[in-house]
Amino acid sequence: MRSPRRTPLRTAAVLAGTTAVLVLPVGAAFADSPAVPEPRVLPGVERPAADRPITPPTAPSSKxxxxxxxTARLADGSVAKIYEIGVGQVEADVFAGSTRLGTLAGRDGRPAYGQYNGLHITLYPNGTVSSWIEDAPKPQPKPQPKPQPKPEVVQExxxxxVMPDGNVAExxxxxxxxxxxxxxANGHRLGTIDLKDPNALNDGWMYKLVRDGRxxxxxxxIDVRSGGNSWVYDFDSGRLIERYTVATGK
Incomplete structure (x- = not known):
């Protein structure tokens, strides 16, 4: 008796497997799927644009x-270097020597104000500055020198x-x-005679003034030793105007 015809097991297994795949959840099917390898970049071949690193654009400078x-000199001797940065906009860098003390900035056509250790500064929109020192002492007037009296010019x-004794009289x-x-004769001073003391005696010689009133x-x-020989000189000119000789008896 012939046995009944059997359906091959392989076919049944395929059908069974097909049914199993269809009833699996969709998520489980993606989870079990093998990962697809990333395309390899060959040497000399540019990387796809989508994979390039994104560089942020450089922001333009806002200064x-x-x-x-x-350059203007300020009230305390420091200086302000003034710059224009636009219409109605100015800046001033304040320096004491080589040290920068700070910067004043005027904007929108308005003046800027600042102060440092009692120095007050105003920066104007037209690029000029003014300054003043707080509680600065008021300058004292310089004393005027007293006029010196002019020296009296003495006309003499x-x-x-040259006297007979060899001495000199002026x-x-x-x-x-x-x-x-x-x-x-060699300039050694002997003395002076005047209206108050009109006579002098020196080594046997007498000198005297003859006056009329003042x-x-x-x-x-006068040569006293000779008995009184005399020489008379004009006071103004010094010229010999008279001579007297004492007679001696034999």
């Missing part, structure tokens, strides 16, 4: 360019006389009165 205007005139007249200065008229030299 405007500065144009130098001028002297007549030089007959001087002027604002301080009349006098005769006596000296040796004025000296003559200068007389």
């Amino acid at each position: 405007p360019a500065r144009g130098y205007v001028t 005139s002297a007549a030089r006389i 007959a001087v007249y002027g604002a301080h009165g009349d006098r005769v200065d006596l000296s040796t 004025h000296v008229l003559k200068f007389v030299v």
Whole structure:
């Protein structure tokens, strides 16, 4: 008796497997799927644009360019270097020597104000500055020198006389009165005679002034040792005008 025909097991298994795949959840099917390898980049081949690193764009500088205007000296001796950075916008860098103390910035056509250790500064939109020092002492007026009296010019005139004894007399007249200065031939001073003390004696010789009231008229030299020989000189000119010789009896 022939056995009944059997359906191959392999076919049944395929059908069974097909049914099993369909009833699996969709998520489980993606989870069990093998990972697809990432495309390999060959040398010399550019990486796809989607895979390049994104570089953020560089932000443009927001600081405007500065144009130098001028340098101004401030009330305490420091300086302000002024720059223009746009219409109605100025800046001033304040320096004490080589040290920068700070910066004033005027915006929108308005002045800027600042102060440092009592120094007050105003920066104006037109690029000028003004400054003042707080509680600065007021300058004291300089004392005016007292006018010095002009020295009195004393007009004096002297007549030089070489006397018979070898000494020298200078007959001087002027604002301080009349006098005769006596000296040796080599300039050694012997003394002075004037209206208050009109006579002098030196080594046997007498010198005297002859006057008329308040004025000296003559200068007389007397040789006492010879008994009184005399020489008379004009006081103003020093010229010998008279000579007296004492007669000696035999």
